[in-house]
Amino acid sequence: MILRLYRARVLEGQESRLARIVRDEAMPRALGTPGLLSFQPAVRETPSGTEVAIVSTWAGFDSITAVGRDLDTPLAMPEIGRIVSDGRADHYELVIGEARALPLRSALLRLARIPIQPNAEAAYYEAVRDWAERLLDTTGLVAFTLGRRVVGRQDEIVAVQVWQDAAALREAAGPDLARPMGSPELARFWAADPAIEHFDALTAVEARPDAPAILLVDGDRRYMHATPAAARLTGHPLSRLLTMRVDDLSPARDRADIPKLWDRFMDDGSMTGPYVVARPDGSEVEVRFAAKANAPWPGSHASLVVPAEDGDAGQDLDLDRALVEAGFVAKY
Numbered sequence: 001m002i003l004r005l006y007r008a009r010v011l012e013g014q015e016s017r018l019a020r021i022v023r024d025e026a027m028p029r030a031l032g033t034p035g036l037l038s039f040q041p042a043v044r045e046t047p048s049g050t051e052v053a054i055v056s057t058w059a060g061f062d063s064i065t066a067v068g069r070d071l072d073t074p075l076a077m078p079e080i081g082r083i084v085s086d087g088r089a090d091h092y093e094l095v096i097g098e099a100r101a102l103p104l105r106s107a108l109l110r111l112a113r114i115p116i117q118p119n120a121e122a123a124y125y126e127a128v129r130d131w132a133e134r135l136l137d138t139t140g141l142v143a144f145t146l147g148r149r150v151v152g153r154q155d156e157i158v159a160v161q162v163w164q165d166a167a168a169l170r171e172a173a174g175p176d177l178a179r180p181m182g183s184p185e186l187a188r189f190w191a192a193d194p195a196i197e198h199f200d201a202l203t204a205v206e207a208r209p210d211a212p213a214i215l216l217v218d219g220d221r222r223y224m225h226a227t228p229a230a231a232r233l234t235g236h237p238l239s240r241l242l243t244m245r246v247d248d249l250s251p252a253r254d255r256a257d258i259p260k261l262w263d264r265f266m267d268d269g270s271m272t273g274p275y276v277v278a279r280p281d282g283s284e285v286e287v288r289f290a291a292k293a294n295a296p297w298p299g300s301h302a303s304l305v306v307p308a309e310d311g312d313a314g315q316d317l318d319l320d321r322a323l324v325e326a327g328f329v330a331k332y
Helices: 017-031 059-067 078-084 121-135 165-174 229-235 252-268 320-327
Strands: 002-010 034-046 047-056 084-096 109-114 141-151 154-163 193-203 212-218 223-226 269-279 284-292 301-306
Touching: 002 059, 002 141, 002 154, 017 078, 034 141, 047 059, 047 109, 047 121, 078 084, 084 154, 121 141, 121 154, 121 165, 141 212, 154 165, 154 320, 165 212, 212 229, 223 252, 229 320, 252 269, 301 320
Parallel strands: none
Antiparallel strands: 002 047, 002 084, 034 047, 034 193, 084 141, 109 154, 109 193, 141 154, 212 223, 212 301, 269 284, 284 301
16 A cells, blocks of 8 residues: 655645645545545645645556646646646555545645665564554544655655644643654654654544534545544544544444345435444444435445434434534535
């Protein structure tokens, strides 16, 4: 798999147009592009103007070239090609990154370029996987991705973290956002200190922290997003959910039935009923859900979930209204 980092300069006066493209066109384009696993656009202000960065992951290099032969164009968001200049893309082998991360939450994007000491690559990847496993359970982290490429005779790493906001990152990393994370356990592998940059992640959804418990999955039953209420209900932080599938939230005794239920859901286009969620502490919670296929976008499938004990709320689940309340849909 490939991690792609595209960067360009936004033409003066086009910043609001860029935001509109992300809000109105990014999600349908991402969900309809074969081989595109995740992508996150973000911007930052520099002395020479606004810079955009688009981090995306792909099933393979063939998936990238099938979309466009010009590797220095914004493949995940081709519409922005008319409002940027000096675009350039770097490609890395994806080492860590199972998250179905998409622009569904306002966030802070943190990029770190890390040169690795010669002959230390295997040990570094093992250490960073252990570290990342702990990081994924950190409240406020949305996604973590790591790629590698060879520059000269040395491995260069790009580590991408998407955080809910700067406050969440400060809580995990400390008040100095320029300080590398993972030190001292990872620092022994670095050939030099990481070069760190921060961007404001752009979103296709108006985030609302009081939104109902909504889960979004793609056609492979992989979680794409969860509102804070849904993350609390399942017991998993968003970053962990984005590495999971619907099957993973079911008790082991029920997992063999999931493919058949999923096929019926996709055939019918909607489904309601009871469900049992297996939480990471070993407990189970009975819920009621209402699910709708191809909502709020083609290729995404939404579920509204409430605890079964909520009585009337569990009997009358209005998913369409909940999507409005959560900011996915502009009007009811």
